[in-house]
Amino acid sequence: MAKPKVLISDKMDPNAAKIFEERGCDVDVITGETPEQLIARIGEYDGLAIRSSTKVTKEILDAATNLKVIGRAGIGVDNVDIPYASGKGVVVMNTPFGNSITTAEHAIALMFALARQIPEANELTQKGEWPKNGFMGVEVTGKTLGLIGAGNIGSIVASRALGLRMKVVAYDPFLTEERAVELGIEKVDLETLLSRADFITLHTPLTDQTRNILSRERLEKTKKGVRIVNCARGGLIDEAALKDLLDSGHIAGAALDVFAVEPAKDSPLFGTKNFICTPHLGASTTEAQVNVALQVAEQMADYLVNGGVTNALNMPSLSAEEAPKLRPYMKLAENLGSLVGQLAHGNLTQISIEREGAAAELAGKPLEAAVLAGFMRRYSDSVNMVNAPYLAKERGMDVRSIRHEREGAYNTLLRVTVGTDAGDRSVAGTLFGQDNARLVEIFGIGIEAELAGHMLYIVNEDAPGFIGRIGTLLGESGINIGTFHLGRRDAGGEAVLLLSVDQAIPKNVIDAACKLEGVKTVMALEF
Ligand SMILES: NC(=O)c1ccc[n+]([C@@H]2O[C@H](COP(=O)([O-])OP(=O)(O)OC[C@H]3O[C@@H](n4cnc5c(N)ncnc54)[C@H](O)[C@@H]3O)[C@@H](O)[C@H]2O)c1
Numbered sequence: 001m002a003k004p005k006v007l008i009s010d011k012m013d014p015n016a017a018k019i020f021e022e023r024g025c026d027v028d029v030i031t032g033e034t035p036e037q038l039i040a041r042i043g044e045y046d047g048l049a050i051r052s053s054t055k056v057t058k059e060i061l062d063a064a065t066n067l068k069v070i071g072r073a074g075i076g077v078d079n080v081d082i083p084y085a086s087g088k089g090v091v092v093m094n095t096p097f098g099n100s101i102t103t104a105e106h107a108i109a110l111m112f113a114l115a116r117q118i119p120e121a122n123e124l125t126q127k128g129e130w131p132k133n134g135f136m137g138v139e140v141t142g143k144t145l146g147l148i149g150a151g152n153i154g155s156i157v158a159s160r161a162l163g164l165r166m167k168v169v170a171y172d173p174f175l176t177e178e179r180a181v182e183l184g185i186e187k188v189d190l191e192t193l194l195s196r197a198d199f200i201t202l203h204t205p206l207t208d209q210t211r212n213i214l215s216r217e218r219l220e221k222t223k224k225g226v227r228i229v230n231c232a233r234g235g236l237i238d239e240a241a242l243k244d245l246l247d248s249g250h251i252a253g254a255a256l257d258v259f260a261v262e263p264a265k266d267s268p269l270f271g272t273k274n275f276i277c278t279p280h281l282g283a284s285t286t287e288a289q290v291n292v293a294l295q296v297a298e299q300m301a302d303y304l305v306n307g308g309v310t311n312a313l314n315m316p317s318l319s320a321e322e323a324p325k326l327r328p329y330m331k332l333a334e335n336l337g338s339l340v341g342q343l344a345h346g347n348l349t350q351i352s353i354e355r356e357g358a359a360a361e362l363a364g365k366p367l368e369a370a371v372l373a374g375f376m377r378r379y380s381d382s383v384n385m386v387n388a389p390y391l392a393k394e395r396g397m398d399v400r401s402i403r404h405e406r407e408g409a410y411n412t413l414l415r416v417t418v419g420t421d422a423g424d425r426s427v428a429g430t431l432f433g434q435d436n437a438r439l440v441e442i443f444g445i446g447i448e449a450e451l452a453g454h455m456l457y458i459v460n461e462d463a464p465g466f467i468g469r470i471g472t473l474l475g476e477s478g479i480n481i482g483t484f485h486l487g488r489r490d491a492g493g494e495a496v497l498l499l500s501v502d503q504a505i506p507k508n509v510i511d512a513a514c515k516l517e518g519v520k521t522v523m524a525l526e527f
């Protein structure tokens with residue numbers, strides 16, 4: 001099998017390339033290209049490793065015909081069109097913890113730089129001015145720090161600030177009271193934070209809810225003399241309002257590591273008194289860059305080589321240890337989803353996936369995604385485990401995952417049921433041994449069959465002579481039967497015949513089978 005090919009398109013610690021090679025991938029490091037150059041190149045790659053410079057747009061994803069995974073060596077993924085990548089079946093991963101300490105330290109460094117006006121003092125001193133009387137700082141001890149966002153980085157900033165004897169208040173709608181107590185901070189609403197904080201630091205992602213969270217109106221509500229630090233994302237603060245309020249002296253200082261437009265080369269804030277900035281350096285320490293480079297390469301190689309999924313933003317996690325155990329189940333799950341998707345008629349809006357026996361001990365989400373991948377193929381050819389749950393949601397499907405404690409007839413069982421206009425339709429399968437996936441039930445009828453390749457499904461009246469008739473029809477049509485499986489509800493009742501054949505079954509043969517005596521349904525299936 002050809003090695004997966006990975007492109008590293010942003011500057012990254014060389015350890016990333018080394019890990020890719022060690023883990024069985026071919027890797028190219030080509031940084032600083034224009035979008036057009038990337039579009040021309042991306043088609044040959046299975047993986048794309050990035051930081052924040054590469055913008056993974058719809059156009060790039062459309063050209064990325066082989067792409068399976070995008071790995072962000074860092075946290076923020078606002079430079080990736082995740083919904084579009086998901087629709088294309090591309091996994092998007094990040095490294096959510098590798099640079100958190102480093103970025104928290106940068107926020108604290110900027111807070112001190114503002115409190116003591118270090119950059120300005122440094123500049124004038126080096127110009128020979130010795131401006132000893134020109135600077136009067138403030139202590140941080142005893143002051144109130146207002147965190148907007150108390151996730152990974154916000155929590156680390158809080159712990160450092162508490163160590164500096166600051167009081168910490170936080171606005172984060174997802175922060176629980178228990179977690180706030182654990183962190184030693186006070187959970188407040190945004191208005192309270194604005195009115196109480198002497199320093200404000202931001203630590204949220206940029207989303208529709210957080211964009212412009214420090215709007216002009218909110219900046220005007222801050223305590224006079226506040227100092228603001230943003231090491232999270234540009235776009236969280238109204239930069240024009242920030243300039244006006246720095247100019248008026250309402251805000252005593254602001255430090256930005258991130259800007260609404262990056263690279264920021266001509267911001268109106270440049271040159272403003274008490275304004276300092278760094279060029280998106282929050283994550284730029286040796287330690288953090290080694291961490292994120294190693295982690296992203298390990299995660300991406302794991303996925304490309306073993307199917308392990310870690311820190312994906314659009315797919316359930318699956319450890320490299322779990323992946324081989326789950327693999328035969330994934331095939332079974334996908335085939336059951338595909339079978340029920342091919343057989344059931346009408347407007348299908350409900351699907352449930354039940355796990356019993358050994359299957360109940362496995363991760364449910366990946367199996368659910370595999371069932372949906374098989375099932376959604378009734379609507380689109382380009383479905384896989386990544387985009388299937390999104391497509392199902394888009395179609396308004398109600399997806400249920402049920403885990404049974406009970407002991408069943410099989411050691412391990414997966415059952416997939418769809419709700420149709422005519423009632424529920426259910427298929428079930430098991431594994432014989434470690435990896436022999438078998439169908440064991442179809443619409444309430446017990447059967448035992450492998451689902452593979454071209455198959456013919458027939459429902460007929462259980463009567464003597466039928467098997468001979470279908471065998472003769474296929475033989476006369478030059479179609480070789482590979483496997484042959486029978487099941488029936490009861491003697492003389494409804495029977496099911498499932499057989500695999502060596503070639504796709506032409507329509508005229510299906511039509512002829514429909515006309516055979518006792519036949520109720522004939523369908524060609526593909527797996
Ligand atoms: N400057 C840099 O170089 C740099 C480096 C690393 C991370 N970052 C950025 O820092 C930010 C925080 O990273 P993190 O790892 O702490 O993320 P995180 O996901 O751990 O934390 C984000 C927090 O924001 C909170 N939040 C979400 N919506 C909110 C809202 N409307 N109001 C208030 N809080 C809200 C969440 O509940 C969460 O607790 C991200 O934007 C990330 O991209 C920047």
Ligand SMILES: O=C(O)[C@H](O)COP(=O)(O)O
Nearest residue numbers: 051052053074075076283
């Ligand atoms: O979200 C992040 O991880 C930071 O913004 C770091 O971005 P960078 O990798 O471009 O330095």
